[in-house]
Every structure is written in C-alpha cells, then in structure tokens.
Amino acid sequence: MTGLDPLRLTVLAAAGWCLAALVFQAVRAYRFGTHDVHSASAGAPLKGIAYAFGPGMMPWGKESAARHLPTYLTGIGYHLSVFLVLAYLATVIFGIVPPENWRVPLTAVFAAGAVGGTGLLVKRAVKPVLRSISCPDDFASNALVDLLLVTAAASLWIPAADAALLGTAAVLLLYIPLGKIRHCFFFFYSRILFGIFFGRRGVLPPRPRETQP
Amino acid sequence: MTAESAKDILEERLARLTPADIRKAVDTFRAALGHQGAADLNACVHCGLCADTCHYALTSDEPENPPAYKVNLVMAVFKRYFTRLGRIVPGWVGARELDETLTREWVDVLFGRCSLCGRCNLNCSVGLNITALITAARAALTAIGLIPPELQSTITTAHTTGNNMGIAQDDWVETVQWLEEELRAETGDPTARMPLDLHGARMLYTVNPREPKFFPLSLLAAGKVFYAAGESWTLATDYYDVTNYGLYSGEAPVAGELSDRLVRTMERLGCQELILGECGHGFNANRWEAPEWLSKRYPFRVRSVLELMAEYIRAGRLTLDPSKNTERVTLHDPCNLVRLGGVVEEQRYILHRAVSDFTEMTPNREKNFCCGGGGGQLSMTRYAQRRLQAGRIKADQITATAARIVATPCHNCVDQLSELNKEYKLGVAIKTLCEIVADALVLPAP
Secondary structure, X not given: OOXXXXXXXXXXXXXXXXXXXXXXXXXXXXOOOOOOOOOOOOOOHHHHHHHHHOHHHXXXXXXXXXXXXXXXXXXXXXXXXXXXXXXXXXXXXXXXXXOHHHHHHHHHHHHHHHHHHHHHHHHHHHOHHHHHOOOHHHHHHHHHHHXXXXXXXXXXXXXXXXXXXXXXXXXXXXXXXXXHHHHHHHHHHXXXXXXXXXXXXXXXXXXXXXXXX | OXXXXXXXXXXXXXXXXXXXXXXXXXXXXXXXXXHHHHHHHHHOOOOOXXXXXXXXXXXXXXXXXXXXXXXXXXXXXXXXXXXXXXHHOHHHHOOOOOOHHHHHHHHHHHHOOOOOOOHHHHHOOOOOOHHHHHHHHHHHHHHOOOOOHHHHHHHHHHHHHOOOOOOOHXXXXXXXXXXXHHHHHHHOOOOOOOOEOOOOOOEEEEEOOXXXXXXXXXXXXXXXXXXXXXXXXXXXXXXXXXXXXXXXXXXXXXXXXXXXXXXXXXXXXXXXXXXXXXXXHHHHHHHHHHHHHOOOOOOOEEEEHHHHHHHHHHOOOOOEOHHHOOOOEEEOOOOOOOOOOOOOOHHHHHHHHHOOOEEOOOOOXXXXXXXXXXXXXXXXXHHHHHHHHHOHHHHHHHHHHOOOEEEOOOHHHHHHHHHHXXXXXXXXXXXXXXXXXXXXXXXXXX
C-alpha cells in the first residue's frame, strides 16, 4: 500500500462524481414519465429479461451480431478488457500488487482491448454509414478508453506509468456521465426494459415451434 | 388528395413554423418518450449494426435509411433540449435545434422511411425500442400539424365516420345482410347468421373495413368459421373497425379514443371477449397499446381471431381437410401481430392443419422481414416508390419458397403483398388465414 496520494484521491473523487452523476441521470430519465401497465401479460417478463441478457445477446439470437461477427467479437473483447482494467485500476489505487504471473496475461488482454478499440475507432472514421452518425464525442469516448487500456498495460511494467493510468482514469471517470460512455449504465436500464417488453408480449424467449402434426 | 397537393400542404405548414410550435413539439416529444425513451437515448452507442436488419437500408444505399441514422435524428433533439453537454457544446455531442431544416428531415425520414416494424429493436446491440423513439418523434410532428396529410386523412375519417374507409352505416349493414344470405346458401342452413348487434353474444368480432369495402369474401370466410364452430358471436352496427392509425401518428389521445369505441361497444352489447380480425397493427393497438392509452385494465379478454381458430381446432370444434388446399402455401408474419404482438405459433398450427403443403419463409416468426406496408406507409402515397423498393426483400423471400399462395393474417399486408405481386411479378395469390381455413372446412350437416 503506497497510501492515497492526491492523484489517487482524485481518481476516487472522480469515481464518486461518476456514480452520483449516473444516478442523477437515471432519476432524470425516470422523471420523463412512467405509468402502470394495464394490458394483460401474455408471457413472462422475467424470462424476457433473462433472455435479453443471455441468448438474446448471442449471434444466433441477434442477426446484427451474426452478420457482423468480427465487430461483435471485437466489441465483446473490448468491453471485457475494460471491465478487467477497472479491476486493475482498483488494485493500483489501493496499492495491491497483482501476482507476478498475471502480468503477461493482463498485458495481453489490455493490449488486445486497445487494439480492438482502435480498430472500432478506425472503422467509425472510415465507414460512411458510421461516420454519418458520429460526433466528436463518439471518437473522444473511444480514444479515452483506448488510452486507459494502453496506460494500464504500461503500468504493469513501468511503475512510473501508474501516474498516467491514474490521470487518464480520472479524466475518463469525470467524462463518463457527460458523453456516450454513460451507456455503461443505461445499457442495463434499456436491456431490462427490452426484456420486459418482449417477455410480457410473449415474443421472447421464443416459444416451442409448431411443426407438422 | 394527390401526393403533390399533400406535399404542398406540408411545405406551407413548414414555412409557417413558429417558436411556439417548436416548443409544443419538444414538449410533446418529451411526454411521448417517457422514461424508456429517455433511457434508450442515453444508451445508444451509434454502433450502426442495426443497418443490415432494416428492409429500407437493405434495398437502398441512401444514407437516411439505416435505423441508426433515424435514431440519430431523434437523439440530436433529445441531446439539445434535455442534456447538459448538448445545451453547452451541441456540436461535440451531435445535438441539434429542432428548426425548420431538421423538422423537414424528421418528416421525410421518420414518416417516409420507416414502417415501424420493430426489426431493428430486436437486433439493436443495446435493445433500444427504436419503434417507440420514432413514434415519439412522429407524435411531436403530429402535434404541430406536420403529419403527412394522407395519413391524417385516414385518422380523421375513422374519427368522424367510425371506420377508416368512411363506409356509411347503411352500406355496412346491407353488406353484412348480403353476406348472411351467401352464408346460408353456402352452408345450406337457412338459420346460419352473420349477426349484427346481438346482445349477450359471447364475442364481438371486429374487422378491417377493407373487408366490407373490397374483400367481403374475407368476412364471409370468418362467418363460415364461426358458424362451423358453433360460436356465439356478433358484429356491431356502429364500431366494428379494428384498425387504429393513431398508432402510427403517435397521437395517444386520438388513438385511445378510437380504441375506446370498441370498449364501449363491448359494454353496450354485453360481450365477454373482443376478437380482433386479421389486422396486424389493429392487434397491436387494441391488444397491447390501448389499455395504456386509456389507462385502464380491460374487464374482458382480447384475442386475435388466429388464437380463437387455433383453439377451435384444438378443441375439435372445426374439422379441416388439408387436401382441399393442395397448392404450396407460405406465411408472411405481420410485424405488429408477431414481433410486436406475440401471436407467433397459432397461425402455423392452423396452416399445418388446413393446407397440405406449407413452407416457411427464411427468416420467419419474430425475425421475419416487414413487407413494407406498415407504419402508415400504405396511406402515405408520396412514399409509395420507397415502399415498393423496400418490399423487394419480402418479394425475394416469397420467390425463394416457390409457393403459389401467400397467407397473411393482416389486410395491410395483403395490400402491400398484392402490390409487390404486381411489381415483382411473383405470380402468387394472397389470402388471409380465415379464407384458407374456410376453404378447408368440412361443414357439419345443417
């Protein structure tokens, strides 16, 4: 434990801001209006939610994923590496040294995540359809996360790179509620509602199929 | 109204937009979004993966067609008026004022390039309810008179006459009486009935007004099925229209009023069950949305006629002979009934027993492609060319099955498929499920 120096405290404060701002935004979204549901359910909302986070995320459950398998797999890998880098960030903040034999695999995951993220960034810049729906926030958000992954990989080998990692993390955490990375929270909000919608209506999970008698 | 004159009306309205109009549109938009819309617009990551799931985007390279582009147009306004960064540095997050330019684009893209089929919802990386987002934006446009006049005209006709085809009550009653005579002739039973306003009947049957107007034999087929099943049923003389184009304009109060007429008719006639005829959006509107528009739980059951027919067959109340339908049949799944409505397997259960050669399209069920006729597209004639182009995916699906008959439980789909049949020279017949079942019926001796 190296102690909570100002930089580490800044990251923690940024994390607190991020969490509070996301909760505030969730409350604001909620205040757009809710209502009781009156139509009689034809299915199971909970099963719909389970499907939404399970088979509904798989390529065989989602045509868009099946048609864009490399992008889908890159996205999955990218997000997994981000979850892992956040865990690693916590160890750096609190001075916990990961086991020595974790360094190479962690570096590989962070590097792969950064490469994948950069690939998605390039794709956004190059593909006309994606470019037409993109704004600076899309590029900046991606770049910030990529930078976090790069600095995390570096800090595994160069102790002095911890400062770069912590500085990037602070900026990222401050930015999350303002830009598109707030989807890290709203994804779950929307996905649950997706599951409820299709679950109540008896569309998802798909029912046993009628076949020739 | 011609497409040209309707265009002029819209242009005039656009030219007269005031700041008060914009405020009204933004307020309506906010109310229509609700918490789900707000959450969805905070969750979109602009991944663009939805593009390949949309029949508009798949049949044309125009940049306005991918669902992501449409959502982006809606999101731009959300960010500008309801997010902090959108107010301070709009360019950074892609926020835009709802000005005349953007309003014009909203009309063209959100009314003219989307059939609200919900296929993108299902395939969205996040799971956004894109259909609801576009409907919220349509509601905002409708609130300030920027709904394409042809669509508004359909709603107004339903509102003022009781049905969207403007059929006079005398004509409706005469048609039903004529069909009753036909039913008696076909069944050889002089007591067979197409009842009107039969108080205390078990179920009220509602129809798409296109049936009495253009396809009366469709209604006769339903009557024949109910006769064979020994059902206690009735039609209403006043409110029998299952359609509700308010679903497409996003105007919840008007849509609610149209659906409430059916509720009041149920009460007036003392029926126990509301059976919705073969109409995809009518099912979605009356089964799922109307109780929310009206903020009330219905004291009666609401089902599709498909669910009812499947129940008849399971219970042995109908005897079907599939050898009466020998040509190859394929099935088109109406989006509002299947993907957005949850009636998925009943039509298959029925067809497996009513025809001898049934083949599925690929993809099918909730993953099926829209025919292009939903979202009010059939009434908005100005966008007809786009609609027919977007229907190419469906035409290709049909061709691949080598079917001679396309069954579909939706009259809007019947119309669009009939146009696709001509446009792409498919050489198929389009039939409703009631018609196919009626053809396969083995009637009891009178």
